[in-house]
Amino acid sequence: MRDLAPSSSYDNTRARVASYFDGTATRVWERLTSDAPVSRIRQTVRAGRDSMRALMLDQLPTDLRGARVLDAGCGTGAASAELAARGADVLAIDISPKLVEIAAARMPEGLAGRVQFRAGDMLAAELGRFDHVIAMDSLIYYTRPDLEAALDGLATRAGQIVFTVAPRTPLLMAMWHTGRLFPRADRSPTMIPQDHKRLGVAGLSRVGRVSRGFYISECLRVQQ
Numbered sequence: 555m556r557d558l559a560p561s562s563s564y565d566n567t568r569a570r571v572a573s574y575f576d577g578t579a580t581r582v583w584e585r586l587t588s589d590a591p592v593s594r595i596r597q598t599v600r601a602g603r604d605s606m607r608a609l610m611l612d613q614l615p616t617d618l619r620g621a622r623v624l625d626a627g628c629g630t631g632a633a634s635a636e637l638a639a640r641g642a643d644v645l646a647i648d649i650s651p652k653l654v655e656i657a658a659a660r661m662p663e664g665l666a667g668r669v670q671f672r673a674g675d676m677l678a679a680e681l682g683r684f685d686h687v688i689a690m691d692s693l694i695y696y697t698r699p700d701l702e703a704a705l706d707g708l709a710t711r712a713g714q715i716v717f718t719v720a721p722r723t724p725l726l727m728a729m730w731h732t733g734r735l736f737p738r739a740d741r742s743p744t745m746i747p748q749d750h751k752r753l754g755v756a757g758l759s760r761v762g763r764v765s766r767g768f769y770i771s772e773c774l775r776v777q778q
């Protein structure tokens with residue numbers, strides 16, 4: 555039986571993620587997730603992310619009335635808004651208080667009552683049980699053991715988990731080996747490409763991949 559308690563490497567990664575998204579990256583992320591003009595490269599990332607969000611949301615029922623859904627690592631809240639529009643009771647949580655603030659400010663007025671915003675750790679057991687968990691590009695920074703422990707822990711409290719990993723494509727692995735997935739020597743967290751076939755998690759299946767310019771991400775699902 556795997557230890558479900560967060561490890562020190564999980565804590566360290568989360569701390570790096572928090573200082574990045576709550577510091578140097580807040581404005582970049584706010585802009586990327588808006589309609590504001592961005593570079594050609596970021597346009598491909600934005601388009602890829604829109605496709606991935608749609609693919610992930612397609613794995614959940616259209617009618618989510620009565621369902622409790624966790625948007626784990628909600629960022630600026632795009633998925634939370636769509637989940638709330640389908641009638642879900644959403645808990646939108648992110649380790650970056652600044653991104654949570656932006657997410658709350660962006661939530662359409664008519665949906666705000668359906669979404670509870672919180673700054674904190676998306677794996678905290680005190681968040682309770684959920685019918686669905688969606689974790690878009692928020693588990694991509696964690697090592698395989700930390701990812702497996704995160705999924706095992708969430709699976710004890712959720713009907714299904716729909717999440718993404720950075721796949722081990724030749725391009726991403728070449729970038730990883732040459733250090734180009736370490737964007738500058740600042741505090742930015744590094745994506746860790748994963749081979750989903752090596753993930754030892756019960757009930758895991760592959761949903762599909764989105765590859766659009768500089769955005770490459772794979773959608774997986776855990777269902778008990």
Ligand SMILES: C[S@@+](CC[C@H](N)C(=O)[O-])C[C@H]1O[C@@H](n2cnc3c(N)ncnc32)[C@H](O)[C@@H]1O
Nearest residue numbers: 568575627628629648649650675676690691692
């Ligand atoms: C690449 S962003 C994606 C945000 C959002 N899911 C989206 O797709 O627009 C990753 C987010 O995950 C959050 N995150 C990573 N680890 C977290 C953790 N352990 N608890 C809460 N949030 C976390 C980061 O702060 C960041 O906002």
